[in-house]
Amino acid sequence: MSTPLAGLPPRVEVYEVGPRDGLQNEAAALPVEVKAEFVRRLVAAGLRTVELTSFVPKRWIPQLGDAEELLALLGDDQPSRAPVLVPNEKGLARAVAAGAREVAVFASATESFARRNLNRSVAESLAAFAPVVEQARAAGLPVRGYVSMCFGDPWEGAVPLDQVAAVALRLVEFGCAEISLGDTIGVGTPGQVAALLALLDREGLGADRIAVHFHDTYGQALANTLLALQHGVTTVDASAGGLGGCPYAGSATGNLATEDLVWQLDGLGVDTGVDLPALARTSLWMAGQLGRPSPSRALAALAPTLTAPTDQES
Amino acid sequence: MSTPLAGLPPRVEVYEVGPRDGLQNEAAALPVEVKAEFVRRLVAAGLRTVELTSFVPKRWIPQLGDAEELLALLGDDQPSRAPVLVPNEKGLARAVAAGAREVAVFASATESFARRNLNRSVAESLAAFAPVVEQARAAGLPVRGYVSMCFGDPWEGAVPLDQVAAVALRLVEFGCAEISLGDTIGVGTPGQVAALLALLDREGLGADRIAVHFHDTYGQALANTLLALQHGVTTVDASAGGLGGCPYAGSATGNLATEDLVWQLDGLGVDTGVDLPALARTSLWMAGQLGRPSPSRALAALAPTLTAPTDQES
Numbered sequence: 243m244s245t246p247l248a249g250l251p252p253r254v255e256v257y258e259v260g261p262r263d264g265l266q267n268e269a270a271a272l273p274v275e276v277k278a279e280f281v282r283r284l285v286a287a288g289l290r291t292v293e294l295t296s297f298v299p300k301r302w303i304p305q306l307g308d309a310e311e312l313l314a315l316l317g318d319d320q321p322s323r324a325p326v327l328v329p330n331e332k333g334l335a336r337a338v339a340a341g342a343r344e345v346a347v348f349a350s351a352t353e354s355f356a357r358r359n360l361n362r363s364v365a366e367s368l369a370a371f372a373p374v375v376e377q378a379r380a381a382g383l384p385v386r387g388y389v390s391m392c393f394g395d396p397w398e399g400a401v402p403l404d405q406v407a408a409v410a411l412r413l414v415e416f417g418c419a420e421i422s423l424g425d426t427i428g429v430g431t432p433g434q435v436a437a438l439l440a441l442l443d444r445e446g447l448g449a450d451r452i453a454v455h456f457h458d459t460y461g462q463a464l465a466n467t468l469l470a471l472q473h474g475v476t477t478v479d480a481s482a483g484g485l486g487g488c489p490y491a492g493s494a495t496g497n498l499a500t501e502d503l504v505w506q507l508d509g510l511g512v513d514t515g516v517d518l519p520a521l522a523r524t525s526l527w528m529a530g531q532l533g534r535p536s537p538s539r540a541l542a543a544l545a546p547t548l549t550a551p552t553d554q555e556s
Numbered sequence: 557m558s559t560p561l562a563g564l565p566p567r568v569e570v571y572e573v574g575p576r577d578g579l580q581n582e583a584a585a586l587p588v589e590v591k592a593e594f595v596r597r598l599v600a601a602g603l604r605t606v607e608l609t610s611f612v613p614k615r616w617i618p619q620l621g622d623a624e625e626l627l628a629l630l631g632d633d634q635p636s637r638a639p640v641l642v643p644n645e646k647g648l649a650r651a652v653a654a655g656a657r658e659v660a661v662f663a664s665a666t667e668s669f670a671r672r673n674l675n676r677s678v679a680e681s682l683a684a685f686a687p688v689v690e691q692a693r694a695a696g697l698p699v700r701g702y703v704s705m706c707f708g709d710p711w712e713g714a715v716p717l718d719q720v721a722a723v724a725l726r727l728v729e730f731g732c733a734e735i736s737l738g739d740t741i742g743v744g745t746p747g748q749v750a751a752l753l754a755l756l757d758r759e760g761l762g763a764d765r766i767a768v769h770f771h772d773t774y775g776q777a778l779a780n781t782l783l784a785l786q787h788g789v790t791t792v793d794a795s796a797g798g799l800g801g802c803p804y805a806g807s808a809t810g811n812l813a814t815e816d817l818v819w820q821l822d823g824l825g826v827d828t829g830v831d832l833p834a835l836a837r838t839s840l841w842m843a844g845q846l847g848r849p850s851p852s853r854a855l856a857a858l859a860p861t862l863t864a865p866t867d868q869e870s
Contacts (some may be wrong), residue, residue: 243713245745245747429823431558431824432561432820432823433560433561434823458775458853460854462819464779468779502774502775502776505745506779509747510746543742
């Protein structure tokens with residue numbers, strides 16, 4: 243039984259980031275076969291959009307050093323939308339050669355994080371993304387643009403909204419089809435979300451081209467998501483089992499868990515296409531692969547109700 | 557820096573339930589001196605309403621078997637509102653004799669929980685509460701009425717809203733000044749909250765006499781709270797450090813942590829009077845007393861930023 247809430251969209255696209263954003267923050271690199279199986283199980287659980295991996299140099303993020311192998315191993319076993327992260331033109335070339343069908347680039351709203359994460363100023367990193375987006379589009383690939391540190395930065399504190407908006411709008415100018423607004427350290431609260439969405443709307447970037455990417459570091463992710471849905475956003479980033487965080491920001495732990503999100507949307511009668519028990523079994527299986535429990539509250543509550551996962555699950 | 561959200565109240569009363577609802581669910585009974593110190597530290601952190609304890613028979617809940625001693629030990633060190641739970645007329649008489657200044661009664665919206673928790677039907681338990689409320693008011697004490705299992709029941713599943721409303725309205729008829737709507741197993745989502753508040757409003761019970769009591773079992777507590785605030789509710793139950801749950805419902809863990817709530821309200825510029833670092837230090841101190849970590853996400857994120865608690869804190 244579900245109880246709708248006035249003003250919410252009938253359908254939400256869950257943008258699953260576990261295989262990329264989640265696994266890049268695990269201490270150990272998993273075998274590529276396990277990653278492929280993870281993606282297959284997520285797709286079988288109804289996730290239509292799964293960010294598969296990142297074409298970063300292996301020396302930057304060894305955990306994702308097998309991007310070509312993963313795409314080859316998956317073959318046609320891919321979700322409807324299967325974006326991969328690319329940090330620069332070289333990464334894009336690798337992704338195109340590997341058969342990627344959509345890419346994402348990752349910008350920072352703050353100078354401090356740009357310096358630490360991208361080793362460039364905000365302006366320099368944006369300038370470097372322009373040809374990446376252009377070449378991707380020339381190759382027929384849609385591009386998502388991430389904006390990180392939208393609501394707070396561990397070094398700079400509060401982030402002026404117009405600074406966030408400027409970065410988002412540049413990415414749109416370059417040709418990004420979707421902008422994902424990231425609360426990388428999880429400090430944001432619903433008023434900030436509303437104010438940023440309103441500002442972007444006034445600047446011509448409507449909620450239909452925006453995704454939200456909240457971290458649950460301070461427990462705020464679902465309340466912020468609700469507010470974004472009330473403002474017309476229909477794409478929400480989440481990570482199966484709450485995998486991942488941010489390797490460059492010490493205090494940042496906990497992507498919004500996909501299970502917590504889907505519990506809410508199921509309760510609201512908002513269609514996601516996700517089979518929650520199948521997703522939860524997938525996350526429990528992944529927790530077993532990683533040897534540590536999931537931080538998802540809904541997953542912990544659901545776990546006793548699930549039958550044991552089997553190797554035949556997918 | 558805070559960013560307000562249109563439609564929210566300027567001020568929220570945090571109704572702290574840690575010393576009663578939290579500690580009654582701990583395996584071990586703490587020394588009464590530690591409980592008194594907990595209350596003093598909560599008050600020092602700015603909490604104006606703290607539910608102190610329960611005047612239940614010691615054989616029912618041994619953890620709270622020292623209610624008289626606690627009130628005697630606290631003396632004048634009490635918050636502005638210092639309710640105590642009373643299960644029946646005997647408990648009320650004990651509370652009055654001990655100098656309690658406000659009481660609360662605890663009703664169930666479902667037959668299954670009434671049978672298991674109160675050993676009576678819903679109708680029988682309500683009938684038994686009528687004289688309790690009457691006598692309390694005759695003694696000059698305001699009465700809060702809890703309604704548990706408002707959004708789901710582990711034995712019955714979904715709970716019809718008119719069934720919840722009927723119980724709430726009976727408690728108001730008896731003379732309860734405030735009704736706390738409890739999601740005892742934490743399954744509710746924002747649509748249910750909106751629907752119940754709208755129904756109660758149509759029946760004459762406005763948001764100004766309603767408190768919400770959410771559990772974070774499925775990670776939904778803060779989103780549900782946000783929805784309640786948008787509908788005019790200004791009293792929110794929470795438990796320092798997320799202490800407590802429901803001893804009669806196996807799957808129920810995790811009151812909304814006061815830290816997670818105050819982080820959100822601080823971010824929204826909603827006044828609570830609570831000093832978040834002082835509260836967090838109190839919860840870390842209590843976690844040390846209990847020998848287990850707190851489930852509060854905000855507390856975990858804040859902990860590294862806090863100086864060590866001292867015995868001189870309060």
